[in-house]
Each structure stands twice: as C-alpha cells, then as structure tokens.
Amino acid sequence: MAISVRTSKIIWGQCAARCCICKQPVLQNESGQGVSLVGEIAHIVGERARAARGASNLTVEERNEPENLLLLCRQHHKLVDDDPTTYTVEYLSKIKSDHIAWIAQNLAKPQPWRSTISQLTYINVPRLCEQTELKGYGVDLSKYKEGQTLHSLGWELNHVMAAFQQVLQHLSIDAVPINRVALHEGSIGMPVSFDRQGFRTKNIAFNASENYTSFTGNMAKAPHIYSKLGSFRIVLYIDQRWITTTTAFALFGDGHCTFSGLGRITGIDYEAQILTVTPWVLGVPTAAFEKADIEDEPNQPIDLSPLDSLVDMERAKRDSVYFSPPPKHCDLCRKNLKGEKYMIDGEVKDLGGWGCMCAACFVRRGVKIGWGYGQLFLWDENGWLEVAGFPPEQLGSDEF
Secondary structure (H helix, E strand, O other), X not given: OOXXXXXXXXXXXHOOOEOOOOOOXXXXXXXOOOEEXXXXXXXXXXXXOOOOOOOOOOOHHXXXXXXXXXXXXXXXXXXXXXXXXXXXXXXXXXXXXXXXXXXXXXXXXXXXXXXXXXXXXXXXXXXXXXXXXXXXXXXXXXXXXXXXXXXXXXXXXXXXXXXXHHHHOOOOEEEEEHHHOXXXXXXXXXXXXXXXXXXXXXXXXXXXXXXXXXXXXXXXXXXXXXXXXXXXXXXXXXXXXXXOOHHHHHHHXXXXXXXXXXXEEEEEEOOOOEEEEEEEXXXXXXXXXXXXXXXXXXXXXXXXXXXXXXXXXXXXHHHOOEOOOOOOXXXXXXXXXXXXXXXXXXXXXXXXXXXXXXXHHHHHHEOOOEOOOEEEEEEEOOXXXXXXXXXXXXXXXXXO
C-alpha cells in the first residue's frame, strides 16, 4: 500500500524537509535546474511483516499513517533498515520526536518584536490585551465598552487607538518573523510577526448593521487576508469587529494591502498547504524615515545610579510622605509599576503636563527631579515613599 500524497506532505512538513538523524536539508536546488527531493519517507514499524521492524499488530493502513513515519536522507534510510537492532521502533520514535523539538528550537528562533506600525487598522482587543498584561502593561480601555465593534465607537475610537499605540511603542514580544517559520507541528501556537508583508484580501466589506457572521472555515465566504510562504498559503481570518476605521475597511477591501503586525499560528494543513494565523494587531507600516526614530529608542535596562544618588533617606523617613492613592501603571507607557524600584511624579517634556512615570520613561521624557519639576518615589512596604524632589524646608510637606 503506497503512502498517500496527503501523508507525504504531512511528513515533509513535520520534519521541515530535513533528515531526522543528520538534520541536513533533503530539498536541493543546484545550478538552477529546479528542486530535487533527496529525502525519503521511512517506516518506524516496517511496512510489511518481513521488513525491518515489521513484527507488529499494526494494520497496513496504520503502518502508513504519519505517526509511523519519519523523513530521512537516503544514506540514513538505508542505514536504519540495515541495522534494525540499533534502530528499534522505540529509538526511531524518539529520533522523530527529538527532531521536531530540535526544529522548534533551532529553525524558528523568536526575536523581540517592536512595533513599526504607524496606523492601526486591526486590533484584536481581547488577544492583544492578554499579551500586554502578560508583559506587565495595562491598556486604558475606559472609553471602550465590551462587545462593541471598534468602528462603532465614533470619536472614542481615537482614545482607544492612542492607548494601544502608546503601549505598543514600549512592548516587546518574542515572535518568529513569518518568513523564517519552519512548518512543522511544533509551530502551532507560535507567535509570528509581519514586517511590510504583502497580502491579498477577500470577503471583507463594511457592514453598517454590524451583524458579522462567525467563521465557518469556508474561505470562499469567510473574510480573510492571505500571502505566500513557499508552497504554503498564509491565511489570517479577519474578525471584522476589530477593524478600526472606515479607512481601514477600505484598505482591507482593496484586494491587496501591506501590513506590519503580530499574531499566533493556530493550524497547519499539510494536505491543503495552508498555514492559519490569528492576528493580534495589524497596521500600516511606518515609513522608512520614521522607523529610524523608533529603532533608536533604547530597549535596554535603565541605569538607576543617577536616581540612586538623589535619594535622601534621612529626610524621606522624617517627612514620611507617601503618594496616595498609589498608581498602578506608568501614565506614559502603561507598564505595570509592580516590581519597579522608582516612580516619578513629574513634568513630561513633550506633553506640557505632568504624569506618574516609570524610571525608563522618566529617563527618556522626564525633565528633572526637583521642586516644581518632579518628585522621586521609592517603593517600600507601605507604598511609594517620596525620597527626592522635596519642597523647600519652610514650606513643610503634605501627603499627596
């Protein structure tokens, strides 16, 4: 019984077109003569009773299922079949599982993703909020009512989009660039990033009634965007509740678009050669001259020694001034302040106003520590204690 085309595609995908033993690619393209397949699908339990490792109760059909197959180069396929004493069923099963784990670790290494989006066109509110919370950031959703479509918010949508943009400027999520994804079972659940990725769009149009239908899996009707990854099609199903503006609907409905963004792989169909991704956020990429400014922004640990040098614990303990109520998030980047050493209540250079800042935002956007400019607070068991930027002695000190 021959291995089906469907099963063959699954095995080549599971093993990322590499030999499970030597890890060498078994697709070769030499001298522009086209791609040559130099790999072979091998059986763990032999295909027939007289074959290597053939003694088993498995049926012929079960012997040709993906669970009983792995991909090898020709040299190792012969070695495995010539030496069944060494290459037992158990050993080959372990070789395959170890190979899939190796692929996930070595061929698809996540990289810190920093937003290069200038205009948000799609915000999967629950999924993106889940990621920001895991990273210790909070998004100000005071203007958003659960269950509403984003484009129905009217003027309040500006507030919601600004809140997400503010967090995305500081958020770093480990994700694999989509063009570096190795297609195998271990890829499911993996965060992936897009940078100026071209997509085709289908079945997306503005619906004034907002009666959007749920996904049925029928791509002839389901709203989605898609692109190519080798022989696979990358499909992002679009929940139209999360499209932001009328302009965004026009982009999605134009037939083709270019987006940057972030999502998670949710499925791989080897037979249909489709990779499905749930998008978390999509948007218009930042122009090249704008991108340089974003990349110049440091994403390194902040040197706290200049703030340490300002601390006057003698006066702090004497005045015992605590910021009340204690802020939970940085007003600028929305980072959770829990676990932070310092908090600064001070003037912000580019806002013309004051805010409660984490140390990182103060270094980038604060003015200075001093009466009339900003106060430095240190976290202790009672809350945020003022430790620098005190009022002049003759003014006294009042609790905030």
